[in-house]
Amino acid sequence: MSTTTRDPKAITPKSEDFDRWYVDVVRRAELADYTPVGGCMVVRPYGWGLWENVRDALDAMIKRTGHENMQFPLFIPESLLTKEAEHVEGFAPEVAWVTQGGQKKLEERLAVRPTSETIICTLYADWIHSWRDLPVLINQWANVVRWEKRTRLFLRTTEFFWQEGHTFHETTDEAKFEVEQMLGCYRELAEEWLAMAVIPGRKTESEKFAGADYTMSIEAIMSDGLALQSGTSHHLGQNFTRAYNITYTGRDNTVQHPFQTSWGLSTRIIGGVIMSHGDDRGLVLPPRVAPVQVVVVPIERSNDPEGTEAVRAACVRLEEEAAGRVRLRVDRREGHRPGEKYAHWELRGVPLRIVVGSRDLAEGSVSLVRRVDGAEMRLPLGEVGERLPALLDEAHVLLRERALKLLEDHSREVATLDELRGAFADGPVFANAPFCDRPECEVEVKAAVHAVTVRCLRTDRSGEGRPCLACGTPAEHIAVIARAY
RNA sequence: CGGGAAGUAGCUCAGCCAGGUUAGAGUGCACGGUUCGGGACCGUGAGGUCGCGAGUUCGAAUCUCGCCUUCCCGACCA
Known part of the structure; x- marks a missing residue:
C-alpha cells in the first residue's frame, strides 16, 4: 500500500529523480525555501552566508578591476524604460508594474527593475560631458524582478539577487576589453572559488541580451549533463547611448556617443554550485566559500569524565588555532549521537569534518574526513590546526578535478547533425561542433535534437574552417550544443 | 501561458473511491532518563481552521465548482 513512503530523513537519490533531489537538498540543507509569494523564495541564513562569500569574492574582483559600487532606484518610470526598442521588446513579457501608490493611481506606471540599463543611461546622460569623464566603471548589488512563467529555487525566481556592472567607454575596443575582462572575472570566480567547470563563449544572435551588440557567457555543466548559463557580459555598443542621448565632447572636439557594457552574475550560481558538486548525501560545498569550512x-x-574533559579541551584548542584563518565550528549540541551529526553536516556540504574522541586522543591524534571523496585520515592534534588551510585547498583541487572530469565525460565532438543526434541518444551532453553561426543553421541544430540550444561559440577553440555541422560551409567557430536550465 | 499530477503535523505519507465519534502513522520537535567512534533506546508531551473560498448535505478531509501554491512536460527566460 504505502510503497511510495520515503524515509523522511533521506533525500531523494540523484539517479532516481534529479529535480526532486535538487529541491530536497536546497530545503533540507536550509539554503532556501518557498514563500507565500508565488515564484519568490526566501534565502535562509546558511544559503545567504554562502551567497555572501560568493559575493565578497566577486566584489573584490570588481573593485580590483577599478569599478565602484553604487545604488540605483528599484522603480523605473515607463517612459524611461521604453526608449531602446529592442531592449523593451525583449523584456516586455516579464516586467512587473506598479500602478498605484497608497490610495492614488499613478499617472505613469513604474516598472520594478528587471535590469537597470535604462535608469542608468538616463542619469549618466546628465553626468557625462567630456572624454575626461570616461570611462565610467560602476556596479550595483541589487534585487531585480522578472515575471517568470516557471520558477525553480535559485535557478529562476521572480525576484532574484545579483550584481549588475555598467560601464561607458570612449572606444569600442575599450568596451570590448571590458566585456572580456569581466567574463574573465566570472570564470575566475567559477573555477577558483566555486570549483566549477565552465566554458567561455559568445552567444548567438538569438540568444544574446536584448539590446546588445553581442553577449558573452560562461556555461557550466551540471551533474545531470545540462548547461547552466552562469554569468553574462554584454557589449551594448552605442545602442543605449544613442537612444538615451548620452553624448560627450571627444578629444577632437566632436560630439560622440560612448560605448557601453553591462555584465551580471546572480544567485543562480548557487544553484550551479549545488548541481555541480552535490551527491546523494546532500551538498558538497567548495571550501573557499563554504560558510562552515570545518566542523568538529x-x-x-x-x-568517562576524564576522557570527556580531554575531548573538550582539544575542541577549544582547535577553535583557537582556527580563529581568523579557517571557518571552524564545534558541534556541541547535546542529545545527538555522532552519526547523526555526521549526516547533518554532510547534508550541508561542510568540506572537512574532524572527529575528536578519547580513543584517538589517547594517541594524541584526531580523525579527519573529507566531504568531497570521503577520504579519512588520522592526524596529530598538534598539527591539525596549522594544516587546515592546506587541507581545504586540497579539497578544492579535488572538487575542481571532479568537475572537470564531469565535463570531459559529458563532452562529445560531432561533425554532422546525425552525429549530434547520436551524441544525445544516451542522455544530455555538451556537443562540440564546427558552426557557421548563421541563424538558419541554428534553427536546424535546434530541430535536430529535442530541447537543445547553441549555448555559446567557444572563445577557447576555433572551427579552423572545418565544415559547419548543418550547412557544410567552412566554419569559424566551435559551438557548444546542449540542453540548458 | 498550454498539457499532466499533487496539496492532510516541520518532513514523508495513510485516510477520500462507497460523506458519520475526539483525523492517524513514521520521522522530527520539547522535557526526563539511559546512551554516545555512522542518522540510539525508554517514558512523557506539544504540534492540524485537512491549501483558500463558495456550494451540495442533517452532517464534508472525503462530493461539486472556482481560486492559490508546488512538481513534471512544453513555449519563454539570468
Whole structure:
C-alpha cells in the first residue's frame, strides 16, 4: 500500500529523480525555501552566508578591476524604460508594474527593475560631458524582478539577487576589453572559488541580451549533463547611448556617443554550485566559500569524565588555532549521537569534518574526513590546526578535478547533425561542433535534437574552417550544443 | 501561458473511491532518563481552521465548482 513512503530523513537519490533531489537538498540543507509569494523564495541564513562569500569574492574582483559600487532606484518610470526598442521588446513579457501608490493611481506606471540599463543611461546622460569623464566603471548589488512563467529555487525566481556592472567607454575596443575582462572575472570566480567547470563563449544572435551588440557567457555543466548559463557580459555598443542621448565632447572636439557594457552574475550560481558538486548525501560545498569550512564533532561519554574533559579541551584548542584563518565550528549540541551529526553536516556540504574522541586522543591524534571523496585520515592534534588551510585547498583541487572530469565525460565532438543526434541518444551532453553561426543553421541544430540550444561559440577553440555541422560551409567557430536550465 | 499530477503535523505519507465519534502513522520537535567512534533506546508531551473560498448535505478531509501554491512536460527566460 504505502510503497511510495520515503524515509523522511533521506533525500531523494540523484539517479532516481534529479529535480526532486535538487529541491530536497536546497530545503533540507536550509539554503532556501518557498514563500507565500508565488515564484519568490526566501534565502535562509546558511544559503545567504554562502551567497555572501560568493559575493565578497566577486566584489573584490570588481573593485580590483577599478569599478565602484553604487545604488540605483528599484522603480523605473515607463517612459524611461521604453526608449531602446529592442531592449523593451525583449523584456516586455516579464516586467512587473506598479500602478498605484497608497490610495492614488499613478499617472505613469513604474516598472520594478528587471535590469537597470535604462535608469542608468538616463542619469549618466546628465553626468557625462567630456572624454575626461570616461570611462565610467560602476556596479550595483541589487534585487531585480522578472515575471517568470516557471520558477525553480535559485535557478529562476521572480525576484532574484545579483550584481549588475555598467560601464561607458570612449572606444569600442575599450568596451570590448571590458566585456572580456569581466567574463574573465566570472570564470575566475567559477573555477577558483566555486570549483566549477565552465566554458567561455559568445552567444548567438538569438540568444544574446536584448539590446546588445553581442553577449558573452560562461556555461557550466551540471551533474545531470545540462548547461547552466552562469554569468553574462554584454557589449551594448552605442545602442543605449544613442537612444538615451548620452553624448560627450571627444578629444577632437566632436560630439560622440560612448560605448557601453553591462555584465551580471546572480544567485543562480548557487544553484550551479549545488548541481555541480552535490551527491546523494546532500551538498558538497567548495571550501573557499563554504560558510562552515570545518566542523568538529566531539565524542563524549558520560561514563568517562576524564576522557570527556580531554575531548573538550582539544575542541577549544582547535577553535583557537582556527580563529581568523579557517571557518571552524564545534558541534556541541547535546542529545545527538555522532552519526547523526555526521549526516547533518554532510547534508550541508561542510568540506572537512574532524572527529575528536578519547580513543584517538589517547594517541594524541584526531580523525579527519573529507566531504568531497570521503577520504579519512588520522592526524596529530598538534598539527591539525596549522594544516587546515592546506587541507581545504586540497579539497578544492579535488572538487575542481571532479568537475572537470564531469565535463570531459559529458563532452562529445560531432561533425554532422546525425552525429549530434547520436551524441544525445544516451542522455544530455555538451556537443562540440564546427558552426557557421548563421541563424538558419541554428534553427536546424535546434530541430535536430529535442530541447537543445547553441549555448555559446567557444572563445577557447576555433572551427579552423572545418565544415559547419548543418550547412557544410567552412566554419569559424566551435559551438557548444546542449540542453540548458 | 498550454498539457499532466499533487496539496492532510516541520518532513514523508495513510485516510477520500462507497460523506458519520475526539483525523492517524513514521520521522522530527520539547522535557526526563539511559546512551554516545555512522542518522540510539525508554517514558512523557506539544504540534492540524485537512491549501483558500463558495456550494451540495442533517452532517464534508472525503462530493461539486472556482481560486492559490508546488512538481513534471512544453513555449519563454539570468
